[in-house]
Amino acid sequence: KPLVFSGVQPTGNLHLGNYLGAIKKFVALQETSDCIYCVVDLHSLTAQLVHADLQDQTRSITAAFLASGIDPKKHIVFNQSRVMQHAELAWIFNCVARIGWMNRMTQFKDKAGKDRENASLGLLAYPSLMAADILLYRATHVPVGEDQKQHLELTRDIAQKFNNDFSARIAELGVGVEIQVGEETVNGFFPMTEPLIGGPAARIMSLRDGSKKMSKSDPSDLSRINLTDDADTISKKIKKAKTDPDALPSEVDGLAGRPEAENLVGIYAGLADIGKEAVLGQFGGQQFSVFKPALADLAVDKLAPVAAEMRRISADHAYVDGVLRDGGERAGNLAETTMKTVRDIVGLLQG
Numbered sequence: 001k002p003l004v005f006s007g008v009q010p011t012g013n014l015h016l017g018n019y020l021g022a023i024k025k026f027v028a029l030q031e032t033s034d035c036i037y038c039v040v041d042l043h044s045l046t047a048q049l050v051h052a053d054l055q056d057q058t059r060s061i062t063a064a065f066l067a068s069g070i071d072p073k074k075h076i077v078f079n080q081s082r083v084m085q086h087a088e089l090a091w092i093f094n095c096v097a098r099i100g101w102m103n104r105m106t107q108f109k110d111k112a113g114k115d116r117e118n119a120s121l122g123l124l125a126y127p128s129l130m131a132a133d134i135l136l137y138r139a140t141h142v143p144v145g146e147d148q149k150q151h152l153e154l155t156r157d158i159a160q161k162f163n164n165d166f167s168a169r170i171a172e173l174g175v176g177v178e179i180q181v182g183e184e185t186v187n188g189f190f191p192m193t194e195p196l197i198g199g200p201a202a203r204i205m206s207l208r209d210g211s212k213k214m215s216k217s218d219p220s221d222l223s224r225i226n227l228t229d230d231a232d233t234i235s236k237k238i239k240k241a242k243t244d245p246d247a248l249p250s251e252v253d254g255l256a257g258r259p260e261a262e263n264l265v266g267i268y269a270g271l272a273d274i275g276k277e278a279v280l281g282q283f284g285g286q287q288f289s290v291f292k293p294a295l296a297d298l299a300v301d302k303l304a305p306v307a308a309e310m311r312r313i314s315a316d317h318a319y320v321d322g323v324l325r326d327g328g329e330r331a332g333n334l335a336e337t338t339m340k341t342v343r344d345i346v347g348l349l350q351g
């Protein structure tokens with residue numbers, strides 16, 4: 001069975017981009033894979049160290065997972081900081097990865113802004129911790145939005161360099177497995193993890209600007225639909241969403257050069273679980289005055305039950321904390337098995 005790992009940061013309100021680009025995929029993968037879903041609280045310290053409400057945010061993301069249909073008994077749900085091996089493996093990866101690799105990450109450049117010297121070292125090393133999250137479980141697949149593609153490539157680079165640097169030791173200990181690297185098969189410890197990106201909602205854009213991704217940190221609340229928005233707010237935001245004056249095209253090709261129209265069609269497709277072609281089959285030739293109310297109805301229909309369930313679950317601290325504790329124990333056992341071998345490979349004295 002494939003082993004799936006993914007994480008969401010407990011920073012701010014979850015929005016439709018997080019839901020369609022990541023969480024909905026998490027839910028679907030439960031049928032075919034063993035899944036580990038993590039609230040990555042250590043990651044959330046990289047951009048902003050002091051979070052007044054980190055614990056409640058952690059509960060709220062957990063509640064979003066559960067309300068969306070993730071089963072914490074069949075799979076694993078936990079918060080990252082409970083399993084200290086994440087930080088331990090990240091340290092080893094900090095010594096494997098090169099500073100130049102980190103400096104090239106577009107997320108680092110965006111988040112650090114002009115004053116890079118003043119960004120936290122954690123922000124620079126973010127992808128190293130992300131690689132540790134994934135490879136600690138030797139996960140084979142990672143469902144993420146398009147924005148995380150570069151970090152997933154870096155995860156593969158780190159795995160490959162580790163396998164290569166320690167190839168003799170991996171062979172000596174007999175802990176390697178066959179790993180496909182491009183055309184070649186090599187003996188290595190960490191897998192070449194595959195990103196699962198794609199579908200009509202891999203990159204949901206801001207409702208105010210079709211060239212910017214929908215994001216928690218956008219100062220305009222009108223730019224995003226939050227999972228916790230009520231029906232009126234969702235309708236208002238969709239009504240106010242930026243569009244062009246033309247009718248929708250009948251073919252996907254006709255969306256080229258119309259980023260706002262393409263985004264709304266992608267959102268409809270993601271919510272309805274159909275392709276963009278099917279959406280245009282239904283709405284091609286129609287004006288936004290017809291399409292937007294239909295999209296608003298669909299969004300309310302799909303999101304309102306999740307939001308209600310999320311509110312109910314996140315109020316029950318004892319239940320949510322219990323889920324995280326139990327998931328943390330199970331994840332911790334898996335993580336320790338990997339780390340024992342990694343410590344041996346690296347040559348750290350144990351026992």
Ligand code: AQP
Pocket residue numbers: 007008009010011017018019020021022143144145146147148201202203204205213214215216217218
């Ligand atoms: N706009 C998006 N479209 C599709 N997928 C998205 N994701 C984020 N934004 C979009 C995916 O959501 C998952 C969790 O993301 P995260 O916790 O790392 O949060 P983030 O990427 O920091 O979220 P934001 O909203 O983009 O925050 P800021 O404003 O801080 O940059 C990931 O799989 C991500 O790809």
